[in-house]
């Protein structure tokens with residue numbers, strides 16, 4: 001391991017102060033230089049599959065803010081795209097794809113999906129050689145549950161009711177879908193690690209809409225399977241698991257899934273986060289709206305996290321992705337506040 005990569009040191013359980021920082025969705029529409037490249041690309045997926053452009057937008061927030069980690073520019077929905085679900089991103093509508101039914105699940109064919117994603121691995125390897133030595137390179141995938149919610153509905157929904165209903169009505173087909181996504185995700189993360197990713201994050205952005213039993217079956221068990229399979233091939237792989245909205249179910253999550261770090265959203269009380277930190281690194285958990293607000297609201301949010309969690313292994317991050325209405329000047333303020341702490 002490169003000792004200069006602070007995010008990796010924290011993932012190994014070390015306390016580093018001031019903590020390393022990166023932001024979920026740090027490459028994106030709040031940056032004018034991103035909007036410029038996005039305008040010229042032939043669509044969002046074209047951006048994801050063109051290594052030259054994907055490298056450029058991944059590097060933008062690193063050059064501007066000097067974050068401690070870069071995250072591969074891609075999307076969790078490239079897996080359904082590789083499964084021929086006709087994924088599109090339309091301005092103002094979010095992601096769209098052909099909704100899948102139980103018969104459709106039986107017809108899914110995962111062979112050859114890694115060939116479709118070869119440009120992503122090319123991006124990863126170019127990034128590792130372009131990035132400063134001290135910058136950790138993160139790969140990622142969506143967790144099976146979160147990816148499945150979009151595949152079932154065919155678009156985003158406020159509560160993922162279509163996927164929950166599908167799981168109740170067609171449990172066998174749903175298990176088959178989750179299982180396929182877990183297998184493909186493990187292969188995909190291994191390919192990213194082999195291409196040069198230092199660590200990977202598994203995004204379960206919709207973990208918070210499930211009851212206890214379904215959370216275990218559709219979130220925890222498949223993420224545990226992914227991590228087990230990645231470690232069979234890469235015993236030292238460093239993994240962050242982010243189950244947004246999981247609340248009290250986070251209590252046993254790290255042990256259940258076997259991750260090095262757990263990501264925390266901003267609703268997780270810092271007193272609870274501190275208990276989770278006894279067992280290993282935590283990542284989070286500033287409310288992204290504080291970055292929009294700036295000023296005192298931003299400083300106070302940063303200070304509180306540093307004072308409650310700064311004495312243990314912490315990767316500073318937001319509790320979810322930065323939003324397009326955030327002012328980049330507020331991001332500079334956040335980074336300065338942490339580094340001067």
Ligand SMILES: Cc1c2[nH]c(c1CCC(=O)O)Cc1[nH]c(c(CCC(=O)O)c1C)Cc1[nH]c(c(CCC(=O)O)c1C)Cc1[nH]c(c(C)c1CCC(=O)O)C2
Pocket residue numbers: 023024025026027028029038044071072073074075076077089094095140142146156203205321
């Ligand atoms: C659920 C989810 C998706 N994608 C992702 C998640 C999990 C994290 C989360 O919950 O935010 C993950 C993701 N999406 C993107 C990244 C890139 C790396 C980064 O900078 O963090 C990552 C890690 C780029 C993106 N993915 C998307 C954009 C904006 C599209 C554009 O530029 O037109 C970016 C920069 C599109 C996207 N992609 C997705 C949605 C719902 C949307 C539309 C909403 C939105 O626009 O923010 C699916």
